[in-house]
Amino acid sequence: MIFNTWAFALFALVAFALYWSVVPQRAKPAYLIVAGCVFYAYAVPAYLALIVVLGAATFALARGMQRAARERDRKRLLVLGVVAIAAVLVFFKYTGFFASIVDEIARRRIVPVPSVVVPLAISFFTFEFVHVLVDVYFRKIEDLDLLDFAVFTLFFPTLVAGPIKRYQSFAPQVRALAAPDARPFALDLYRVVLGVAKKTIVADSMNAFVGPIAHPGDPYGRLDYWVAALAYTVKIYFDFSGYSDIAIGLAGMLGLRVPENFERPYRARNISEFWRRWHMSLSSWIRDYVFIPLGGSRRSALFTTLNLVLAMALAGLWHGAAWTFVVWGLWHGTGLALHRAWGLVVVPRIAWLRGGSQFVRAVSVATTFAFVVAGWILFAAPSLGTAAAVFERLFA
Amino acid sequence: MIDSDHLVVPGSRDVTDVLATDPIYRLLGRRLAHPVVLGFVLFVLALALIVLGPASESRFIYTDF
Amino acid sequence: MKPLRILCATALVFLILVAATDVGVRAAFPSLPRLDGDFSPALLELEIDRLRDGSPATVFLGDSELWGYRLRTEQAAPAILGARGLRETNLSYEGGSPVNTYAVLEVLLASGVRPKRVVFNVNQKVFNALDSAYATVQPSVAELALPRFSPADAALVAPARAPATFEARLDRGVRAIWRLYALRNDLRELLFGDVDAAHALAARLVAADGTQRRTDAAHAPTAAVFEGTYDLAPLDDTNVSVHFLRRIVAALRAARVPALAILTPTNHTLLHDYIDTPQYGKNLAYVRRLLAAGGVRVVDLDGAFGAADFIDNDHLTAAGNERFASLLAPQLGRP
Numbered sequence: 001m002i003f004n005t006w007a008f009a010l011f012a013l014v015a016f017a018l019y020w021s022v023v024p025q026r027a028k029p030a031y032l033i034v035a036g037c038v039f040y041a042y043a044v045p046a047y048l049a050l051i052v053v054l055g056a057a058t059f060a061l062a063r064g065m066q067r068a069a070r071e072r073d074r075k076r077l078l079v080l081g082v083v084a085i086a087a088v089l090v091f092f093k094y095t096g097f098f099a100s101i102v103d104e105i106a107r108r109r110i111v112p113v114p115s116v117v118v119p120l121a122i123s124f125f126t127f128e129f130v131h132v133l134v135d136v137y138f139r140k141i142e143d144l145d146l147l148d149f150a151v152f153t154l155f156f157p158t159l160v161a162g163p164i165k166r167y168q169s170f171a172p173q174v175r176a177l178a179a180p181d182a183r184p185f186a187l188d189l190y191r192v193v194l195g196v197a198k199k200t201i202v203a204d205s206m207n208a209f210v211g212p213i214a215h216p217g218d219p220y221g222r223l224d225y226w227v228a229a230l231a232y233t234v235k236i237y238f239d240f241s242g243y244s245d246i247a248i249g250l251a252g253m254l255g256l257r258v259p260e261n262f263e264r265p266y267r268a269r270n271i272s273e274f275w276r277r278w279h280m281s282l283s284s285w286i287r288d289y290v291f292i293p294l295g296g297s298r299r300s301a302l303f304t305t306l307n308l309v310l311a312m313a314l315a316g317l318w319h320g321a322a323w324t325f326v327v328w329g330l331w332h333g334t335g336l337a338l339h340r341a342w343g344l345v346v347v348p349r350i351a352w353l354r355g356g357s358q359f360v361r362a363v364s365v366a367t368t369f370a371f372v373v374a375g376w377i378l379f380a381a382p383s384l385g386t387a388a389a390v391f392e393r394l395f396a
Numbered sequence: 397m398i399d400s401d402h403l404v405v406p407g408s409r410d411v412t413d414v415l416a417t418d419p420i421y422r423l424l425g426r427r428l429a430h431p432v433v434l435g436f437v438l439f440v441l442a443l444a445l446i447v448l449g450p451a452s453e454s455r456f457i458y459t460d461f
Numbered sequence: 462m463k464p465l466r467i468l469c470a471t472a473l474v475f476l477i478l479v480a481a482t483d484v485g486v487r488a489a490f491p492s493l494p495r496l497d498g499d500f501s502p503a504l505l506e507l508e509i510d511r512l513r514d515g516s517p518a519t520v521f522l523g524d525s526e527l528w529g530y531r532l533r534t535e536q537a538a539p540a541i542l543g544a545r546g547l548r549e550t551n552l553s554y555e556g557g558s559p560v561n562t563y564a565v566l567e568v569l570l571a572s573g574v575r576p577k578r579v580v581f582n583v584n585q586k587v588f589n590a591l592d593s594a595y596a597t598v599q600p601s602v603a604e605l606a607l608p609r610f611s612p613a614d615a616a617l618v619a620p621a622r623a624p625a626t627f628e629a630r631l632d633r634g635v636r637a638i639w640r641l642y643a644l645r646n647d648l649r650e651l652l653f654g655d656v657d658a659a660h661a662l663a664a665r666l667v668a669a670d671g672t673q674r675r676t677d678a679a680h681a682p683t684a685a686v687f688e689g690t691y692d693l694a695p696l697d698d699t700n701v702s703v704h705f706l707r708r709i710v711a712a713l714r715a716a717r718v719p720a721l722a723i724l725t726p727t728n729h730t731l732l733h734d735y736i737d738t739p740q741y742g743k744n745l746a747y748v749r750r751l752l753a754a755g756g757v758r759v760v761d762l763d764g765a766f767g768a769a770d771f772i773d774n775d776h777l778t779a780a781g782n783e784r785f786a787s788l789l790a791p792q793l794g795r796p
Contacts, residue, residue, distance in 0.1 A: 004453060006631035020465040093460070118460045161458040169407070185464045186429035187411045187421075189471065190437065194418065197441050204450040205659035209666075219675030227666060239457045248408075253464065257408035264417070319458075431467055435474025442475070443482075446645045451499060451656035 001042040002160065003246045004196060011039065015156075016253060020179070028177050029151050032254070036154025040120065047119040054088060055153040057081070058129040062136040062144055074137060081133040089126045092118050097321035121160050123318060125153065127285055132167050134289055141167055148174045157250035161243055163259045163281035173256050180255050188252035195245030198238045206235035213380045216389040225394045232380045233373050237266065240279070259284075266372070269364035270342075271335040274372060286315050297340075304340065309333035319379070324387060328378040335371055483640045490644060494534045494543075495551040497650035502601040503636060503643035505565075508550060509572045517577035518548040519793060522565055524557030524594070526725050527582050530776040538777075539580075541786035547793060548577070558587040558594035559705035560618060564606035566709060570716050571609055579718055580793070581709065583748055584725040584775060585741070585763070588702045589692035596701045604633075614708065617701050682773035684731055690774065691732070693740045696747045706748070710755030721792055722752045724761040726785065727775050730768035760792055 001008045015035050023031045041048040061081040068074045090098075099111035132149070135141045148171040158165055180188070209231035212220045244261040251258045259281045268274035275283045291311040297304040309330060316329020347353045353360060374391075381387035415421040420428065420437060427433050492511055496504065512518060521527050521539045528551070529537025535544070539551040552565055562581045569576070587594055596619045598606065607615060625633075636643035646656070653661035667673040680686075696703050713720045724745060729737060745763055752759050765788065770781030777785055 002455065002459065004456075005628050006635060007628050010631060016468060017465065020463065020468070120460055122460050124460075161456060161460075179464055182463075182467055183426065183429040184411050186431070186434050186467050186471070187415060189468070190421075190428060190434060191411060191415065193438050193441050194420075197445055199456065200445055200450070200453060201448045204453050205448070205657065207450060207452075207454060208657070208659035208663040219672050219679055221670045221672055221675075223670045224667070224672055236457055243456045243458065248414075249411075252411055259407060260409050260414065431470030432474050434467075435471045436478065438471065439475050439478040442479075443641075446641060447648065447652065448658050449645070449649075450659055451646065451649070 001039050001156075003243065004199060007042065011042075012250070019254065025177065029147050029174050032156075032174075033147075033150045033154050036151075036156045036159060039156035040154065040159060043120045044117060047117075050088075050119055051121075051125055051153065054085065054125070054129060055150070057084065058132060059144070059146060059149050062132055062141075065133075065136050066142075066144060078133055078137045082130055085126050085129050085133075089122060092116055092122055094317075094321045124162050124164060125159070127164050127282075127289075128153070128167075130289060131164070131285065135167065143171070145171065145175075155251070155256070157247045157254065158258055161240075161247070163244060163247065163261045164285050165258055165281070170256070170258070177255050180252065185253055188249040191245050191249035192253070195242040195247075195249060198242030198245065200242075203235045203237075203239035203242060206231040206238075210235060210380065212393075213377060213390055214382055214386070216386060216393055220393070222393065222396070225390055229373050229377055229390075229394065232376050233266075236376060236379070237262070266369055267365060268368050268372075269361060270368055271332065271339050271371060274368055275332070275336070282315070282318075286311055290314055301341070301344070305337040308336045308340070312336065323384050324378050324381055327384060327387075328375050331375045331378060335375075479639055479641075486640045486644065490647075491651065493647070493651065494540055495528055495537065496554045497647050498555065499646045499650070499656055500554065500601055501636075501643055501646050502604045503640060504647040505552070505568070505601060505605060507644075508552065509569055509574055512550055512569070512574045512576070513572055516548065517575060518550050519578050519580060520569065520574075520576040521549060521551045521553050521580050522557070522562045523553040523580075523582035523723075524561075524584055524587075524725075525553075525555040526584065526775055526777070527551065527553035527580075527723075528555060528557070529782065530555065531772055532779055532782065536779040536782055538782045538786040538789060541783060542790060542793065545786075545790065547790075553582075554599060556594045556597070556599055557582075558592070559583065559702040559709060560596060561594060561598055561602060563614075563705045563708045563712065564598045564602045564610075566712055567609050568602070568605045570712060570718075575716065576718055578793070579713060579720045580723065580789075581720070582723040582725045583706065583752075585727060585736070585744065585748075586690050586775065588696055588700055588744065589690065590701070591689065591692070614705075617704060682731065684734060687732055687774050688735065691736050691741070693736070693738060693744065695740065696744050703751070706751055707755070710752060710757055714756055720757045721789075722757045722759050723789070724748065724759065724763045725775055726762045726766045726770070726777060726781070727764070728766075728768060728771040728773070729764055731771065732774055758792070760789065762788060 001011060019028065019031060019035075037048055037052075040051060058081060061077050065074045065077045068077065095116070096113050099113045102111050103109050132141065132144075132152075136144060144167075149167070151174045152165060152167055152170050155165070155170075179185075210228050212224045212228040213232060216225070241262045248258055248260065261279055261281050263277040263280065265274055265277035268277050291307055294307045294311065295303060296307065310333070312333030313326055313329040316325040316327070316332070319325045319328070377390050378384075378387050381390060412421075424433060424437070428437060490507060492508065493504070496508075512520065519542075527537065527539060529540070534540055537551070539549050539553075543549045543551075552569075554561075566579065586592055589595060596617060598618055603618075607618065610618065641648070649655075649657045652658075655661035655664055664673075667676070698704060698707070710720075727736065745761070749759050749761060762785070766777065766781055766784070770777055770784065772778055
């Protein structure tokens with residue numbers, strides 16, 4: 001079920017009305033699980049089994065880790081869980097992509113690709129499962145409860161596209177569910193409708209301008225390409241922040257707080273700050289479960305650079321099974337590495353760069369914005385060739 | 397954040413903090429939470445959706461299908 | 462205040478405001494001089510209600526030729542005739558064809574409208590089964606008309622849209638009770654002159670930076686573009702457009718509504734290689750006979766215009782529409 005549909009509006013109306021009228025307090029967690037099942041099954045009923053089975057396996061493995069006496073057993077369970085979850089994600093989302101790579105190398109079709117529908121939200125719930133497994137392993141989650149975990153897994157406001165939750169922040173709220181005060185409830189309702197407006201009025205309206213990125217060529221002029229690039233920049237922000245407003249607002253109306261995802265990202269002064277403001281629940285996940293396990297920035301500068309680029313390449317691949325997303329990730333990884341080098345090598349030597357003047361700030365924001373816009377062209381283009389054609393036409 | 401070694405769990409924010417930069421909330425403040433005011437504001441937003449909305453909507457970009 | 466009370470109170474205020482504005486919309490939504498590009502079923506119903514409640518008028522039914530393709534509203538022939546004093550309503554639209562004309566006519570007559578006369582055009586290209594309008598009814602018209610079609614007629618029509626999903630049924634339900642939502646496409650067309658504000662802005666951009674000019678140049682109508690547009694197989698009753706022409710004639714006769722059929726002006730200069738054949742003439746004669754036998758007066762304007770009067774194969778320029786209106790006027794009792 002998708003937020004901007006009448007079906008969801010009807011579902012939400014009924015779900016909230018029952019939740020805040022007839023459902024007893026102690027039954028609310030179970031009610032949220034049932035509501036989540038109905039919400040998810042509306043899309044493709046068969047895939048409800050996938051999320052339930054994978055969730056049950058994750059819980060069982062996490063419990064196993066908690067009960068295991070030996071470190072070796074705990075590690076095995078962690079590896080088994082992470083590999084299994086990754087395998088499911090790769091099968092449903094990336095089989096075609098990797099098969100096309102093999103076929104490209106072999107110059108003929110040799111890998112049979114099963115025709116599968118990508119399960120709704122698989123990119124998100126698999127990430128939440130990995131988070132639980134890893135945090136249980138490192139004992140950051142001590143108190144793992146089946147009911148809380150089920151609500152965490154099937155929480156319909158964030159089920160489709162996040163924000164990616166953290167069990168430690170979410171579970172205590174489930175145990176202490178209470179009706180929100182009138183003012184936050186009303187403002188969360190306002191936030192939900194505002195999110196719909198951002199998505200529909202702003203993001204979807206940009207579709208009238210982004211055509212040149214998908215289909216570059218005559219008769220578009222240079223101005224059309226610049227407008228398309230800026231329009232897509234606006235579109236993707238309002239689309240996803242609008243979705244996030246709806247998700248976070250709905251959660252708030254149920255009495256639960258989930259992480260924010262955006263903090264005015266286009267005001268970032270550098271690419272590192274951009275990723276502290278853009279899709280924050282994802283960027284923190286990448287940091288905690290990819291960048292830091294790879295070694296983070298604790299070793300040499302070269303090693304840190306490679307880690308950054310690799311982490312961002314994987315982040316790019318997570319967004320979609322296509323080379324454009326990988327290159328987009330590499331673009332940002334390179335930007336982060338360059339920014340790191342800039343901060344370590346150049347800034348200490350030039351005092352006025354550290355001064356924080358209005359001019360420096362303005363140039364920083366503009367440069368970062370231009371870098372991000374260039375990345376969005378890669379993100380939006382249907383192929384690398386198309387992206388190259390767009391860049392050529394922007395400056396030709 | 398991605399390149400930080402500091403493990404900070406991303407948090408939620410109070411909805412009044414989030415709406416601090418929203419023009420409608422800045423105009424109306426706490427009155428926005430009153431059902432009559434809220435109903436009116438939501439109606440105005442619905443009108444804006446009808447008048448300024450696009451001819452065809454598209455799915456959310458970040459959703460898996 | 463508890464969450465449920467806030468929800469109910471807010472919803473109540475919202476619904477009261479919706480109801481209040483709907484009263485205003487029903488009373489004050491302007492009558493459009495022609496249907497907009499993506500008109501809603503609600504708009505068609507509104508126009509039909511106004512026809513029923515007003516004095517008998519001449520109703521134009523047909524395709525983009527009568528609608529005024531690539532022309533301003535006032536440049537289309539029906540609007541020119543209206544400016545000369547003819548009381549008219551233009552219910553033609555892009556993608557019109559005999560099945561579409563029949564569909565609108567069915568809705569009109571079933572709603573109790575008795576026009577003073579019906580004027581409809583017949584375009585030779587819609588006898589081609591490959592034409593997009595051959596067996597397809599415009600979706601908004603289909604929503605109103607297809608339930609009234611006989612099973613035999615409905616079987617000939619290609620589905621206008623995918624089968625009704627739960628979401629589509631909910632949308633229909635919302636449209637039934639919220640008139641402003643139902644008329645949103647028409648409202649946007651009225652305000653912005655395009656399908657929505659963004660497209661109106663984009664159109665200005667492409668006009669300003671030369672993109673529109675380059676697009677028009679790239680798509681300038683040449684004869685090659687129209688190869689295959691006209692099917693010159695002999696017409697008979699197996700042809701869907703012929704079938705629905707007969708249905709139109711029968712419906713008009715049964716309702717005793719005077720009718721005038723226009724054989725659409727066609728650019729014989731541009732299409733010479735494709736249509737200047739004896740069979741084309743025979744097909745025209747077939748259509749004339751069919752209409753005349755049903756009591757419909759026929760104005761054959763197929764070859765009445767020169768190349769300079771056309772934008773492309775069958776759409777007239779503004780000057781062409783002026784002449785078109787002048788040729789029609791005597792038929793409609795106008796000077």
